[in-house]
Every structure is written in structure tokens, then in C-alpha cells.
Amino acid sequence: MAEHHHDHSDVSNIKTAFFLNLSFTIIEIIGGFLTNSMAILSDALHDLGDSLSLAMSWYLENYSQKGADKEFSYGYARFSLLGALINSIVLILGSIFILTKVIPRIFAPQALRPEGMLYLAILGIIVNGIAVFKLRGGGSLNKDVVSWHLLEDVLGWVAVLIVSIVLIYKDLPILDPLLSLAINIYILYNVIAKLKKILNVFLQRVPPGIEIGALQQKIAAETQALAAHHTHIWTLDGEKNFLSTHVIIPDQFSKEEIMELKSKIKELLAAEKIDHVTVEIEYQNEECENENCKA
Known part of the structure; x- marks a missing residue:
């Protein structure tokens, strides 16, 4: 099995x-x-999900680096998926809640404080930009996914920032709930x-880009195996x-030929x-007990 080692700098970053x-x-x-901005509150909820x-x-x-033991024979890698599942549900519920607050404001826009929005936008770009910079480059899947979230x-x-500048010069408070609506739809979609x-x-679906039938044909075509099935x-x-x-x-295969075949596969x-x-090796004339043997 190929080992996956994560750099300890990933944890620090x-x-x-x-x-x-x-x-x-x-x-x-x-x-x-303070600015009465639903767009900023929407992004705050998103950022809270990102913090989680x-x-x-x-x-x-750290935890997923633990190797296999008697309780988790595959190791602890799926604990990161559990965290991703919880985070996704939190973000979906939060976005739906924000939408219930945003939609009424589209029909009844409220006064905003665009100068405060402008300052927060500049600070937001700087802080999130630094976080993205810290997480740039290779490393773990966790690090990569979080980096893309922060880039969003x-x-x-x-x-x-653009909307706040427009609002300073033009009284269009409806832009704020419209922006909030767009942010939330974008978050929900992703x-x-x-x-x-x-x-x-x-649910153990076959990974994208892999086709079982093609792999079985490849094994049969490029090795001495007569066929592959029940994959x-x-x-x-x-x-x-x-x-x-x-x-x-073939029935006459020797131990050395079987070892070489496994290595080639x-x-x-x-x-x-x-x-x-x-x-699993099956000889040509061996009676297979599995119902998929004929596949």
C-alpha cells in the first residue's frame, strides 16, 4: 500500500x-x-463555517496520521471526511437561515453604512489573502480544500468592496441583499x-475516472491472467x-509465476x-463459489 505522509508544516499553516x-x-x-449589511453577515456565517x-x-x-490498529484496520483517514460532512451540513443550514432573512430585504431594502462595509472589505481581503498565502502549494487534501474555501x-x-464603493456614491441599498443572495446561492451550490x-x-462509490470493466480487460490483456472478475x-x-x-x-501455474503475476497486476x-x-487467485478448472464468477 502506498503511504501518504503529511508535512508537519501543514498542521502549523x-x-x-x-x-x-x-x-x-x-x-x-x-x-x-454595525453596518446593517446582510452581505457581510452572510459572509460572516460562511467564515464561521470555515473556522469550524x-x-x-x-x-x-494530526489525528488522521495515526496508522491502522486493532480498532480501525484501515487507519483514521476517514475522520477528516466526517469533519467535512459536519461542516457541509452546518454551511447548508446556515445559508438557508440567512436566505430567510435576505429575501424579505430585497422587497424592503434597509439603510446601510457603506463606509464601514468598505473598511471591512479591505480587512477581509487582507486577512483571507494571508490565510490563502499560508496554505498555498501541495500538502494534504484537507489543506487544499480549506485553501480553496478561503480563496472563495x-x-x-x-x-x-465593489458594492460598498457604489453605495458611497449611489443610494442603492437593494445591492446589499442582492449580493447576499448571490453569495449564499454560490455557497449552497458548491x-x-x-x-x-x-x-x-x-457509500463506497467507484472513484471518478476509474471503470471496472476496463481495468479487468487490462489485467487480462497485459498479464498472464486468463480473466479478472468480481472486482x-x-x-x-x-x-x-x-x-x-x-x-x-492456468492450472499449471507455479508459485513463482503467481508471485510474478500479482506483482505485475x-x-x-x-x-x-x-x-x-x-x-484472489482462482485456477482455471477451480469451481468458483461466488455468484459473480461468470461476470
Whole structure:
């Protein structure tokens, strides 16, 4: 099985991003109420979800490095997925709650304080920009996902900055709830897409880009195996892919030939980004007890 080691700097960078994000979220919530801006309060809720995500990522970045033991034979990698699932649900519920507050304001816009919105937008771009910079580059999946979330925040604050400048010179308070509506729809769309991917992993769907039939044909065509069947493929955490398969071999195969065949199959599948392979050998004239033998 291919091992995945996470750099300890990932933990430190996520920790820094967490404290930056949480501190700014508190400022943002206060500023949202002071400026009476639903767009800022909407983003504050999003940032609160990001802070929760960062906290879980920080904790799970350490926890998921634990290897397999007698209680979790696959290791602890899926605990990060559990955190992602909780965060996604929190963000979806929060966005729906904000929408119930935003929609009435579209029909009855309220007075805003655009100067305060402008200052918060500048601060938001700086703080989230620093967090994105800290999380740039390779590393763990946790780090990568959080980095993209924070980049979305930067783009959101750029939008608030533009709207606040417009509001300083033009009295169009409806722009604020419209921006809030757009932010929330965008968040919901992306979070629901993310949730779908998470559930696919939990439900052990075949990872994207992998086709079982094609793999079975490849094994039969490029090795001495006569056929492969009863193949299962799943992913542990969205990164590590697992496969188990039955291969049929000629009756006269020797122990050395079987060892060479297994090695060749694992080499072929490694090229398909499958980390852990289990091969069950069946002889050509062996009676298979599995109902999928004829597949």
C-alpha cells in the first residue's frame, strides 16, 4: 500500500489560518450588525463555517496520521471526511437561515453604512489573502480544500468592496441583499456539490475516472491472467483508492509465476492511482463459489 505522509508544516499553516479566520469572523459579525449589511453577515456565517472547518482540519491533520490498529484496520483517514460532512451540513443550514432573512430585504431594502462595509472589505481581503498565502502549494487534501474555501472568501470580499464603493456614491441599498443572495446561492451550490462527493466516498462509490470493466480487460490483456472478475474499487478518503479482484490463471501455474503475476497486476493498477490491491487467485478448472464468477 502506498503511504501518504503529511508535512508537519501543514498542521502549523492550518493552525495559523484558523486563528486568522476566527479573529476576523468575530470582527465581521460585529461589523455586519454595525453596518446593517446582510452581505457581510452572510459572509460572516460562511467564515464561521470555515473556522469550524479549519479547527477540524487542524485537529484531524494530526489525528488522521495515526496508522491502522486493532480498532480501525484501515487507519483514521476517514475522520477528516466526517469533519467535512459536519461542516457541509452546518454551511447548508446556515445559508438557508440567512436566505430567510435576505429575501424579505430585497422587497424592503434597509439603510446601510457603506463606509464601514468598505473598511471591512479591505480587512477581509487582507486577512483571507494571508490565510490563502499560508496554505498555498501541495500538502494534504484537507489543506487544499480549506485553501480553496478561503480563496472563495477573498473573491466574496472583492464583491463587497465593489458594492460598498457604489453605495458611497449611489443610494442603492437593494445591492446589499442582492449580493447576499448571490453569495449564499454560490455557497449552497458548491457545498452541495462537495457534500455529494463526500457521500459518494462514504457509500463506497467507484472513484471518478476509474471503470471496472476496463481495468479487468487490462489485467487480462497485459498479464498472464486468463480473466479478472468480481472486482471492487472504493476510496478511503478521496485520495487513497483500494481494489480487490479475483483473477483466473492456468492450472499449471507455479508459485513463482503467481508471485510474478500479482506483482505485475499491482504495477498496472498503481499506474491507475490505486494504492492498495488485494488479488484472489482462482485456477482455471477451480469451481468458483461466488455468484459473480461468470461476470
